[in-house]
Every structure is written in C-alpha cells, then in structure tokens.
Amino acid sequence: MAEVNTGDGGGHGKHDKKRAKKSSTRIDMTPMVDLAFLLLTFFVLTSTFSKSKVMEIPFPKDPKDLKVQQKVNNAITFLLTKDNKIFYYNGAFYLPGNKEGKPETTITEKDFSAKGIHELLLDRNKPTIDAIKKLEEQYKNKTIVADTFKVRALREQGRKAVPEKGIPAALTVLIKTDDQAVYKNVVDLIDEVKVCNIGIYAIVDMMPSEKKLIDEKVK
C-alpha cells in the first residue's frame, strides 16, 4: 500500500520549537498512482480494441474462367436477394428444355442460422474438412512438422479441380447477388465459407435466368 502521510515523519524532536519544519517532506503519491494506472488502463484498452478486424477476399481476374470451371466442378451457387433471403442450387445451371437433356435447375431456400447454410457447407465440404482433420492428427503425432497444414489441405483439395479417381473435386462456392441484396449477407456468407474451410469461392454476376427463378420464389 501507499505510504500514508502521518505528518510527523520528518520531525525528530530536535526542532520541536520550529513547527514549520515539522511537517513531512514526503508527498502522498496514492492519488497520482491511481490516476496513472487509470490512464494506463484506458490507453491499453482503447489501443487494442480500436484496431478493426478484416477479412481478406481475393477477386477473380477474369470471371469467365470461373464460369467454365463451374460446369466441370463440384460447385454450389448461392443466390442472395432482399429480406435476407438466400437460395442455392448444386452444379451447373440448366434451363428448362436444355440441349443436354438435364433436368432444369431448381433453387432451394436456406437461412443464415447454424442449421442453415453452415450445415449445408460443412456437409458438402466434408472431403476437405476430413483431409484437414487427418493432417491435424498427423501434426499432433509429429509425423508432419509444418504448422501450415491447413493451407496445405486446402491447396491439395484446390488442385484437384478436375476430379481424380475416387477423389471428389474441391467444392467451389459461387456467390451471386441481385440488385437488392444487402452487404451484410454477403459478408455472412463469405464468413461461413471461410469457417467451413472452402478454398475456392467467388462473387460473380447473377444471370437473368437465375433472377427469374428467384422472382418466382419471392413475391
């Protein structure tokens, strides 16, 4: 604890007659220390909390590359629209009565809750997540040393863009927004994609045919 000024610390009997010299030369520092620590706490807290957090997103140089890829790959497309609504469809987009004879694409509604897109993405990205788990296990058992094993798993999955024998292709997530989608939902979706360890994702333009499907669902 701080020293308490008792008032007689300086006097030692000799100068009893001169009262002016009796008072202590020591100052009680407690309030000053209190203030110093208060300021210290304030600056420590404000300086660490004021720094903003960021998420990094890469943008495709040429969105056309992705459109080609989407056809071959294990892709999932999310369509964002007004009122926090989100729809998705798997694989490539097929119009009704297409030349390939594939059934026409239908879209399914999901939501941003833990049961919604999070579960869906976890399920769809199981191969990558399993690969990461395996590498984590290896890292724990010290069979691999690099602590960048997560990156490695993602890269390995990403490289298998064309499905090899028995190995599923990496999941590609395409995010498409219409003219009424809110920024928050896009960030939420990208966040989910990152949490689910999906390496390939892109924000691309929505096709008019996709917009039409949404318009039919949202009225």
Next chain:
Amino acid sequence: MPKIKLPKGNPSLDMTPMVDLAFLLVTFFMLTASVRMTEPVIVDTPDSHSDKLLPENVILLSVDKRGKAFFNISNAEVRVKTLERMGKEYNMTFTPAEIKAFGKMTSFGVPMKQLKQFIAMSEKEKEKFNSPGVPLDSLDNQLSNWIRYGHIQERTLAKQAQDKAKSLGREFKDTPLRFAIKADAQANFLNVRDVIKVLTDNDIYVFNLITNLEKGDDVK
C-alpha cells in the same frame, strides 16, 4: 525457542519504481495511440469470425448506408501528395493551408468540385454535412483516379524512403499498401460491387473487408 522478531519498521513499500513504470507505459500508449478523428460517415460494419487485424498502410474505401463512396489514405504524407496530383488532374490549386488541413482529415465523400468547401468546414459541420459521395460512374470516375494516384504516390514515396535508407546503409522494411473496404452492413451490395469494380479495374484483386469480430461461439 527464540522468538521470531517482527520487523518494527514502516511496512510501506517504495513505490517509486512502479510509478515510474506506470508513467512510462502511459506515455508509450499515449504516443502510440492514434487520435481518432471524427469520420464524416457512420459505418456500421457487419460481423465475421476473422481475427485478422487491419494492415497499417491502407487505402480505405467506405460505403455508407445510402451507398455513397468515401475515400481515405492512412498515410498522411501520401494523402497530401495524392491531393496535389489530383489537383493537377482536375485543374485545381490548393493553398498550403488547405493541403495541411487535408493531411489531418480522414475519409471524405465529396467530388473534386466540392473538396475545397469540404476542407474548409469545421468538424461539427462535417458531421452534419450530407456527403454526396466520391463519384465513381464511368463518365466521371474520380474514385478510380484517387485510387490510382494514391497507389502511385505511395509507391513513389516508399521507393524514395528505400533509396534513402540504402544510401545511408540502413535496412528498409517496406509495408505493402493494402486496400480495404469498409461498408455498412445494411448497404446494398450493388454499391459495394461498384467500389470493388473500381478496384479490379485498377488491377487490384486482393483486398480486405473490414468487419467486427463476431461475439459468441455458435460455430465451431
């Protein structure tokens, strides 16, 4: 058995070293803390699970709730140089006082024509001012120019600093310029898309989105 002698002296501690340390830390934090200027725009950023910190050297593009674009460069020296270059581009001359004031400013969301007027405003007036946003349409893409010249000026200054350090025989650590978008959670993504397009048109394909760290642990 001998009695344990209790020291009879004053139980007080000498606090001077502790106080010295406390004040040293206070001084350190006071000096390192950057004074946050009032932003002319309130941006309520969305949440994410990312715990990456905002880079030091950054060109910040804000999008407010109404979808208006704002521009800022974190480095004051670069900001001033960019203003001079932009003045040349748009045939405007800025007085030394205006340039100095601009160096102390944060984000602004006005076209070049209104910039002088905006610089002259007081902090309170800026807060009330309804910023029209930096124009970014194809006819008058001022945001693109700001980004381009900001990028060029930053690189030139970094190069100069590097050369200077080299001539003095010192090591130079370059902090690469990053681009960050700070958009309001409720902003229309179309407006954010426009800002992103300005970046990609300037061959910038990797940038940061500013978010708040999400509270809670629902996702694991």
